[in-house]
Amino acid sequence: MIYFDFAATTPLDADAAEAYVKVATEYFGNTQSLHDIGGQSQQLLESCREELANAFAINKKGLYFTSGGSEGNFLAIEALLSAPLKSGNHIIAGMAEHSSVHGVLKRLKKNGYEVTFIPLTSNGLMDMNFLLSSIRPETILITVQHVNSEIGTIQPVEEIAKIAKENKIHFHSDFVQSFGKIDVTTLAPLVSSFSFSGHKIYGPKGIGGVYINPSIAWKPFFPGGSHESGLRPGTVNVPAIAALTVAAQKIIGRLDKDHTKFQLLRETFIETLEPIKESVKVYQADDHRQLANIIGMRISGIEGQWMMLECNRLGFAISTGSACQIGMQAPAKVTEALGLDKDEAKEFIRISLGHSSTKEQVITLGETVVKIVKSFKMASRDRKKQSVLE
Structure with a gap:
């Protein structure tokens, strides 16, 4: 994991x-x-x-x-x-x-x-x-x-x-x-x-x-x-x-070193999502107003909880927001503050980086997310085709 x-x-x-x-x-x-x-x-x-x-x-x-x-x-x-x-x-x-x-x-x-x-x-x-x-x-x-x-x-x-x-x-x-x-x-x-x-x-x-x-x-x-x-x-x-x-x-003592590292890892992860970029929304500010190690995002059409469980099944621990809020099964507070509707709020996930995070790990996570999204959308299309045939 x-x-x-x-x-x-x-x-x-x-x-x-x-x-x-x-x-x-x-x-x-x-x-x-x-x-x-x-x-x-x-x-x-x-x-x-x-x-x-x-x-x-x-x-x-x-x-x-x-x-x-x-x-x-x-x-x-x-x-x-x-x-x-x-x-x-x-x-x-x-x-x-x-x-x-x-x-x-x-x-x-x-x-x-x-x-x-x-x-x-x-x-x-x-x-x-x-x-x-x-x-x-x-x-x-x-x-x-x-x-x-x-x-x-x-x-x-x-x-x-x-x-x-x-x-x-x-x-x-x-x-x-x-x-x-x-x-x-x-x-x-x-x-x-x-x-x-x-x-x-x-x-x-x-x-x-x-x-x-x-x-x-x-x-x-x-x-x-x-x-x-x-x-x-x-x-x-x-x-x-x-x-x-x-x-x-x-x-x-390692503030500057960490900032450089996390900025690189953040950019690398977002780049790996390029194949599904039309479905991805990353909530972020300009670099000087953005903590690099927290990536809050949503993937259109896929519930965050399902994405989190799929990542967990494949060996990655991510979250759907603040751990103090998750236990109440409520959407992340930030989704309301950003004006997201109920369905959009359910799509929110958070990926946060730490000292042990590596470039290889974030690339693998990004590629895994891409595969999950492509598989989900393919399955959705197949279900729609089947529904039409029936």
């Missing part, structure tokens, strides 16, 4: 795994314990916090560790709403946000907040005119993911941050798909908060983080917590944090 679902999760890096085991066995103390063993864990925790804060070019006082991106999105949004820059109850969000954001917003709507969802243009980017026209005097929060997890388009975070600042609006951005693939050091200080996750960058599952600008006097959603300055309850997972830090150091 050849893996092409790196946007869903990545394998654990060997050095990160080694760090996890070492810390779990040698630095097992509770960071809140007052004895020396607890103190050693606390010291290591703060060292990791400082290292990651430097990787983002942010103040470490605003960096908190969570169980992952979904919890980070939840805690950030709640924190910003607990300390708005002005009075109001209106939120602006991207229509294609991760399901964790949609889940929070759904609950907030029941609590009296109003939410305006911004669609994407045909090239998968935020409709900025729509966003600007949606701002009201009572708008207190904008939440827009940096990179879409299903088609890989890169949203203009710098421009949105400027708009938010001018209108005294908090701005949260989901950095889960961008951290480790894009240099975010110029963007991270501009937002009110952002989230990130370990298992998207070859770190462990169940660990991530959230940054909340230290100037914001947020109030905890969960009362009585003593860990992570009260942001969340529960003993801090120091082994996973150490492993996350190692994984982050490694992936940041």
Whole structure:
């Protein structure tokens, strides 16, 4: 089985795994314990916090560790709403946000907040005119993911941050798909908060983080917590944090190399689809606004779920969108944001590349997709002929 679902999760890096085991066995103390063993864990925790804060070019006082991106999105949004820059109850969000954001917003709507969802243009980017026209005097929060997890388009975070600042609006951005693939050091200080996750960058599952600008006097959603300055309850997972830090150091060190590699693999894969190009629609932006390792596409007339199962049968792991959404058997959020109809949405598939991906592998996948499509269309024609004869 050849893996092409790196946007869903990545394998654990060997050095990160080694760090996890070492810390779990040698630095097992509770960071809140007052004895020396607890103190050693606390010291290591703060060292990791400082290292990651430097990787983002942010103040470490605003960096908190969570169980992952979904919890980070939840805690950030709640924190910003607990300390708005002005009075109001209106939120602006991207229509294609991760399901964790949609889940929070759904609950907030029941609590009296109003939410305006911004669609994407045909090239998968935020409709900025729509966003600007949606701002009201009572708008207190904008939440827009940096990179879409299903088609890989890169949203203009710098421009949105400027708009938010001018209108005294908090701005949260989901950095889960961008951290480790894009240099975010110029963007991270501009937002009110952002989230990130370990298992998207070859770190462990169940660990991530959230940054909340230290100037914001947020109030905890969960009362009585003593860990992570009260942001969340529960003993801090120091082994996973150490492993996350190692994984982050490694992936940041190869940003340019990865970009070049994934751009080549992306172009190669799309070229192999040339024989069926009239049936293929790839959703993408210009190169400077497109994460190369995520390819979101659909093949006219073929359901994405069927294509995924056929690829799986032939030894390739691809997906039909965000893994957090698939379990609900709902179309990928991005298909709605792009304005696709129900049948078109069902045709969506996602192919995502990773460190182990090779040119030979993407060519073989592309050729396999071509064969599947040609066989499907031939079978469809035969069925139609048979139907006419009957």
